Amino acid sequence: MSPAITLATARRILTQLRHDHRTLGLIVGVPTLLMILLRYVLDRPQAFDRYGPMLLAIFPFTVMFIVTSIATLRERTSGTLERLMTMPLGRLDLLLGYALAFGLTALVQVGVVSAVALTWLGLDLRGSVWTLLALTLFAALLGVALGLLASAFARTEFQAVQFMPAFVLPQLLLAGLFVPRDQMSTALRWIADALPLSYLVEAMRELTGQAGLTGTLLRDTAVVAGCTVLGLLLGAATLRRRTP
Amino acid sequence: MTNYAIEVRDLRVARGGRAVLHDLTFEVPHGSVVGLLGPSGCGKTTLMRAVVGVQIVQSGTVTVLGRPAGHRDLRRRVGYATQSPAVYADLTVRENLRYFAAVLGADRGDADRVAEEVGLGGARDQVAASLSGGQLNRASLAVALLGRPELLVFDEPTVGLDPVLRGELWELFHELAGRGTTLLVSSHVMDEAARCERLLLMREGLIIADDTPDALRERTGADDLEQAFLKVIEQRGKVAA
Ligand SMILES: Nc1ncnc2c1ncn2[C@@H]1O[C@H](COP(=O)(O)OP(=O)(O)OP(=O)(O)O)[C@@H](O)[C@H]1O
Numbered sequence: 001m002s003p004a005i006t007l008a009t010a011r012r013i014l015t016q017l018r019h020d021h022r023t024l025g026l027i028v029g030v031p032t033l034l035m036i037l038l039r040y041v042l043d044r045p046q047a048f049d050r051y052g053p054m055l056l057a058i059f060p061f062t063v064m065f066i067v068t069s070i071a072t073l074r075e076r077t078s079g080t081l082e083r084l085m086t087m088p089l090g091r092l093d094l095l096l097g098y099a100l101a102f103g104l105t106a107l108v109q110v111g112v113v114s115a116v117a118l119t120w121l122g123l124d125l126r127g128s129v130w131t132l133l134a135l136t137l138f139a140a141l142l143g144v145a146l147g148l149l150a151s152a153f154a155r156t157e158f159q160a161v162q163f164m165p166a167f168v169l170p171q172l173l174l175a176g177l178f179v180p181r182d183q184m185s186t187a188l189r190w191i192a193d194a195l196p197l198s199y200l201v202e203a204m205r206e207l208t209g210q211a212g213l214t215g216t217l218l219r220d221t222a223v224v225a226g227c228t229v230l231g232l233l234l235g236a237a238t239l240r241r242r243t244p
Numbered sequence: 245m246t247n248y249a250i251e252v253r254d255l256r257v258a259r260g261g262r263a264v265l266h267d268l269t270f271e272v273p274h275g276s277v278v279g280l281l282g283p284s285g286c287g288k289t290t291l292m293r294a295v296v297g298v299q300i301v302q303s304g305t306v307t308v309l310g311r312p313a314g315h316r317d318l319r320r321r322v323g324y325a326t327q328s329p330a331v332y333a334d335l336t337v338r339e340n341l342r343y344f345a346a347v348l349g350a351d352r353g354d355a356d357r358v359a360e361e362v363g364l365g366g367a368r369d370q371v372a373a374s375l376s377g378g379q380l381n382r383a384s385l386a387v388a389l390l391g392r393p394e395l396l397v398f399d400e401p402t403v404g405l406d407p408v409l410r411g412e413l414w415e416l417f418h419e420l421a422g423r424g425t426t427l428l429v430s431s432h433v434m435d436e437a438a439r440c441e442r443l444l445l446m447r448e449g450l451i452i453a454d455d456t457p458d459a460l461r462e463r464t465g466a467d468d469l470e471q472a473f474l475k476v477i478e479q480r481g482k483v484a485a
C-alpha cells in the first residue's frame with residue numbers, strides 16, 4: 001500500500017466524476033428532490049422528523065452502492081484493472097482510492113441534502129448536525145464497500161444494476177424503517193440483526209430522538225464502521241492479480 | 245542473472261477447461277524486437293498475459309528479467325499494452341497518462357514525453373472516448389511506455405493504423421530496442437514480421453518456429469514470410485505423418 005498511489009487513484013476517480021456533470025447532478029439532485037417530496041407527501045412535521053433522518057442515511061448508502069458497483073465493474077471489463085494489476089498498485093490502494101473519492105462525493109451530497117432538510121423543510125433534529133454528517137459519511141462508505149464487493153459477482157452492467165434491488169431493498173425492508181425490528185418474527189429478526197443497514201437506521205433514529213452521544217448510537221456506529229472495513233477487505237480479496 | 249529477458253520453460257495454460265498453450269519453451273534475448281505471430285485464437289494473448297504475470301498457469305516457469313513473471317519487482321520494469329485499449333474513456337489523454345505515471349512513480353514530464361512518442365501530442369487534451377480507434381490504441385500504447393520499462397509487451401499494437409503510422413511505430417520500437425529495451429510484439433499481419441529481429445511463429449498453442457526472418461526464409465526456400473509460415477506448417481505435417 002502506498003499513500004501516494006491511493007491519493008492519485010482518488011484524484012483520478014474524482015476527475016472522472018468531474019467530466020460527467022450529469023451523474024454529479026443526479027448524485028446531489030435526486031436525494032434532495034426525494035427529500036422535498038417526502039416532506040410534502042408526509043405533510044406532518046412529526047412524521048418527517050421521524051423518517052427524514054433515516055432517509056438522509058439511506059440515500060448516500062444506496063447511491064454510492066450503485067455508483068461504486070458500476071464504476072468498479074467498468075474497471076474490470078475495460079481492461080484498466082488488468083493494466084493496474086501489472087503495475088505497483090496495491091489492491092487496497094484501489095479500494096481506498098474509491099472509498100476516499102466517493103466518500104468525499106457523499107459528503108457534498110449529504111451536505112446539500114441536510115442543508116435543505118434542516119432549513120427549508122424544517123427538519124427537527126435533537127442530536128448534533130456533526131453527528132448526522134459523520135453518520136451519513138459512514139453510510140456512504142458502507143455503500144462503497146458493499147458496492148465494491150457486489151461488483152465482483154457481476155459479469156455485466158445489467159447484472160450490476162440488478163444488485164441494487166437485490167442487496168439494498170431487502171435490507172431496507174428489514175432495517176426497521178417500516179416495521180420496528182422487535183415486532184418482526186424471530187427468524188426475520190435474526191436476519192435483520194445481521195444486516196448492517198439495520199444498525200444505520202437505528203443510529204439515525206437514536207440521533208433524532210436523543211441529544212448527545214448515547215451508548216446505542218456509539219455501538220451502532222461501530223457496527224456500521226466494522227461492516228465497512230469488512231466489506232473493503234472482502235472486496236480486496238476478490239481483486240486478483242492473476243485471472244484464468 | 246540470465247542472458248535472456250524472457251525465459252519460458254514447459255509453459256502449459258488451460259482456459260475455460262481447454263488446453264490453450266501446450267508446454268511451450270523458448271527465450272527472448274535482451275534488447276531485441278521479437279515478433280509473436282500466428283493465426284487468430286492460437287494463444288498469443290494468453291502467452292503475453294503469462295509473461296506479464298496476470299495469467300493463471302497450469303505448469304512450467306516463466307522468468308522475466310531474472311525473476312518469476314508477475315514478481316512485484318517487475319511491476320515498474322515491464323510495460324504491457326493489452327489487445328483492446330485499456331484507458332479510462334472518460335478522462336483526457338493527459339489525465340490518463342498522468343494517473344498511470346503517478347501509479348508507476350514516474351515523473352509528471354513522462355506523460356508528455358510518451359504522448360509525443362506515439363504521436364498524440366496534439367490530442368493530449370481530448371477525452372479518450374472521443375479519440376479515433378487508432379488514436380485510442382496509441383494512447384493505450386503510450387501508457388505502457390511510461391517510466392521507461394526494460395521489457396515491453398505489446399499485443400497487436402498496430403491494428404487499425406495506416407501504413408505511415410505503422411511505419412513510425414515500428415521505427416519507435418527499433419529506437420527503443422537500440423536503447424536496450426526488449427520488445428515482444430504480437431501481430432497477425434505477416435508484413436510486419438520482416439521488421440522483427442526474431443520471430444516466434446505460433447499455431448494452436450505451439451511454437452512452430454523460433455528464428456530470424458532471414459533464416460526462416462532460407463530454411464523454407466520461400467520468398468516472403470507468409471509463404472515461409474505456410475511451408476513450416478507443411479513441413480511439420482510431413483514430420484508428423
Ligand atoms: N477467458 C477465456 N476463457 C476461455 N477461453 C479463452 C479465454 N480467453 C481466450 N480463450 C481461448 O484461448 C485460445 C487462445 O486465445 P488468445 O486470446 O490467446 O488468442 P490470440 O492468439 O491472442 O488470438 P487473436 O489473434 O484473435 O487475438 C482461444 O481458443 C480462445 O478461445
Ligand SMILES: [Mg+2]
Nearest residue numbers: 288289327399
Ligand atoms: Mg489476442
